[in-house]
């Protein structure tokens with residue numbers, strides 16, 4: 001029941017209709033017995049400053065931030081966590097008294113998912129990262145923070161991959177970062193020496209079918225991750241599974257980034273199991289409603 005003690009949280013994005021987060025976050029508040037609420041807000045980019053300052057004036061406890069505001073919102077914040085600063089993107093705002101603190105929980109969500117769902121630690125491992133957009137940045141920063149030995153970034157547009165390489169090298173001098181174009185012959189041998197292969201591109205979504213990488217060398221020694229969660233099994237994951245690789249999709253990253261945000265706001269451990277059930281139900285519902293025309297997308301949690 002909403003009353004004078006209800007704490008406010010929510011998500012700002014544009015558009016926001018397809019967000020899966022309210023179901024997951026409100027289920028967590030209910031489970032924890034907290035008088036809190038999470039509401040989606042459609043915020044035109046021209047009104048971003050007013051929305052953030054308005055939320056502060058209204059005594060919000062927290063906000064998630066999604067497309068297209070994740071970079072732009074930084075200028076309205078007082079402080080950034082290290083992952084948010086290095087990735088150059090904020091997906092979670094903590095209203096800490098008068099101070100607005102920006103976090104990026106996307107990368108933590110990815111790492112938590114590796115750990116809890118596959119028992120995988122990035123420390124001293126080699127990873128192949130396909131893509132160099134917003135999702136790739138969060139994943140790359142979190143892998144570097146978790147002690148990955150080598151990151152090989154493959155991207156259609158070389159410039160973006162080079163920028164990502166530069167920011168990882170600047171912040172994590174011990175991490176080896178290689179950049180390759182999608183037709184580079186060295187990719188085959190890099191596949192063999194990598195334990196983790198991550199697709200962060202939109203190749204594999206219903207609107208952009210296909211494979212983001214040749215599958216020749218993929219086998220049982222690989223953990224293959226696709227940040228896409230709709231469809232739940234992309235062609236990339238299907239082919240990887242056929243070749244004996246362990247596979248994970250972006251739904252778990254989505255879950256854990258939300259859980260981390262919830263923990264930042266409430267200071268309590270998140271009720272993961274209940275959040276997972278709510279997310280699965282919502283994905284099923286949205287999948288049925290949206291069908292082929294409006295795929296719910298992928299975890300760039302930009303699109304959560």
Ligand code: ATR
Pocket residue numbers: 130131132133134135136155156157160200201202203208300302
């Ligand atoms: P996000 O912020 O969601 O990660 P983005 O910044 O637009 O989205 O990044 C999308 C990624 O998918 C990029 O790496 C993009 O490659 P480019 O940098 O060359 O644009 C990649 N991508 C999207 N469609 C692609 C396609 N058809 N072929 C190859 N790469 C593609």
